[in-house]
Amino acid sequence: MTVKALYDYKYPASDRAEIFGTDQLLYVHWLGNPLFCSAACFRAPQAMSFADFVAEMVHPWAASDPDFDPASISGWQLFDEVFDPGDGSKSLKDLGVGHKALLKFTTD
Template identity: 65%
Template sequence: MTVKALYEYDYPAADRAELFGDDQIVYVHWIGNLLFCSAAAVRVPQGMPWGTFVTDVVHPWAATDPDFDPGTITGWTLGGEAFAPDDGTSLTDAGVGHKSLLKFTTAS
């Protein structure tokens, strides 16, 4: 829904990349999970390896659903495209930028 301001609106975004230093915001969405209705926003270092991101950030968040089993993750997407970086690749080198949306699915 678009909004039309009745006056000049010229305020910088509070979540712009330069305010986060070596960190960035990444959105993570578990597709098809009814407990999580939308993506979660996490603040992580840009240089964090993909494997560490998954095990230290995504798994603990997803484990708040008692039915989560890390072994059931079946695929990732980044920007709507299939995504499968090596565990040692940094988020930045894998193409995950500030405010990127990562989605994953699990086997039933």
């Protein structure tokens, strides 16, 4: 449902990029898992490698599902586009993963 303000709304969003400095917010959604019906939000440094982000942030979160196997992660998407992080050594920023981006993955 949309909401129409009855006055000019002049308050800046409290989650805008400049507040986080060299960090950023990233949303991660495990597609098809009924335990995680929506994306989780992580605060991560822009310079963090994709492999470190997955190992240090995504794996511990996903491990709350007892059936999670880190080796089964596949099918990464950035928003709705196929996303190939390569070997994972590039930083989130270098891969084009920006503030408040939505990363999605599936498992085999």
